Amino acid sequence: MKLNFKKIFLVGLAFLTISMFWQTYDAVITKILIDKFGLNQLWSGVVMALDNVLALLLIPVFGAISDRTNHKRGRRTPFIIIGTVVAAFAFMALTFSDNVQKSKIEAAQTSMIEDYNLIYNSGDDLTVAEWKSITDSIDEEWNQLLNEGIISQENYNKITSDIYTRSVPFGENITIDEDQIFADNEISDDELISLEVLFSQHANKRAWIVTTQSPGTLIVFIATLFVALLAMSAYRSPAVALMPDVTIKPMRSKANAIINLMGSLGAILALGTLMLFGLDRFSYVNYTPAFITIGVLMLVILTIFLFKVKEPELVAEKVANEIKFDLVEEEDKLEDLSQEEIDLSKSKKTALILILLSVTLWFFGYNAVTTKISDYAPNVLKIGYAIPIYIAHGAALIAFIPIGILATRVGRKKMILFGIILLTFSFGSVYFLTPDTAFFMYAIFGLTGIAWATINVNSYPMVVELAKGSNVGKYTGYYYMFSMGAQILTPALSGALMDALGTRTVLFPYATLFVAAAFFTMLFVKHGDIKINKKGSIIENFDVDMD
DSSP: OOOOOHHHHHHHHHHHHHHHHHHHHHHHHHHHHIEEEEHHHHHHHHHHTTHHHHHHHHHHHHHHHHHOOOOTTTTSSSHHHHHHHHHHHHHHHHHHHHHHOOOOOHHHHHHHHHIIIIISSSSSSSHHHHHHHHHHHHHHHHHHHTTTTOOOOOHHHHHHHOOOOOOOSSSOOOOOOHHHHHTOOOHHHHHHHHHHHHHHOOOOOOOHHHHHHHHSHHHHHHHHHHHHHHHHHHHHHHHHHHHHTTTTGGHHHHHHHHHHHHHHHHHHHHHHHHTTEEETSOOOOOOOOHHHHHHHHHHHHHHHHHHOOOOOHHHHHHHHHHHHHTOOOHHHHHHHHHHHHOOOOOOHHHHHHHHHHHHHHHHHHHHHHHHHHHIIIIIIIOOOOHHHHHHHHHHHHHHHHHHHHHHHHHHHHHHHHHHHHHHHHHHHTTOOGGGGGHHHHHHHHHHHHHHHHHHHHHHHHHHTTOOOOHHHHHHHHHHHHHHHHHHHHHHHHHHHHHHTTTOOHHHHHHHHHHHHHHHHHHTTTOOOOOOOOOOOOGGGGGGOOOO
């Protein structure tokens, strides 16, 4: 029995396109919604949760439909073709409404984008006179909107109050007093933060006014995004299911390792594209080159997949190998387990509940960060978001093998607890970073990648370890139901908290709290661990679910 690595590599091309799309989606869409359309943290989080809602509802549906499909190209390939093509073109089409909204902001007789470029793109410290000019233009704009009847006096009072209020987490709000800041003709570091907060809050609310005056652009943007997400949901399950379709069971761990490595490479490729076009830091930029590049790459990779992967032939080869190695009989035996044998004991049910609760908690923390980091890093730390994420993925790739080896030596539970401690430390540390110390973010996200890989490598196997025979799929469903449920809720919940406190800096304390809570639920798990084995195939250490 030998695994055909080239075959699995080619099959994994479909998963590579999935990861390219999701990494770009997570990195860019939040910034567009907040910066250009003026959505607050709550509603941007609601939109960002849409993909997980669709995934939870539609992935099982399309998986079941593909199971019953009888096409000359196979059961999965037609879904991969249609899904990739529709998703790629819909993703490229997003740039249309994005650019239209940018043009509307520029045409709204506002100096917002010009002022933004002066503040963030020049790389030089602004003088007191330049800052006073910016704050004067902000006052003039909102007075003009009031005088023209675009906003009411009540809205004007509320908006200006919000703009000139700097919130401090777990402390009293600070009123931003321009006269006091400019009085001594010198701006301190704390006063500079207040001025940047003032402008950021002004820009978000000004963009929202533009959106409310012409909401059609936002509607088109979200409708196009919905089509892309629907297409991704349609082919994600068939693409994942293709690997076990063409691989005999004893080789699936090795094959799954390659599939997930392909996914990580897709994410790195997407981040590299954003960095190449210099889009990982600034707002109000033109995303067209990056979106088109990602879309075209998805189509090119699909073309290679279609030329090289002949699904019916690979399935026939797999069936022949099952007969050759007498595996069919063993598969049938798994179906003959009685319900009594399948049902869990009380202690194992408790273990399953605790593991799934832990999964929910750490996804609440981790997904809040991955959803909001593209907004947090440029606005709070004044750095690009791509390099930290890039480092996290790279560190995870390097860590997979030693993590897997250590798990066979000390057990999955201990490795997960170590990963939770490391992730808690990493997220907790970010809260204390400032623009002057932001370079520590790169090292911290390296640790974050290792921590998340440590948790992710071992958590899914602990869930399916409790399964018996043919109900492995049901337990896989449990894992995805709880992880996706957390990913649906946490972008909106974290966004609502940031809106309520009026500051982005609450993001990492929020994430730290949830991840830390997972330590205590995981601590009491007594089943699902690995039998300590000092020997094993190194490639199996890559067997990890990568979301």
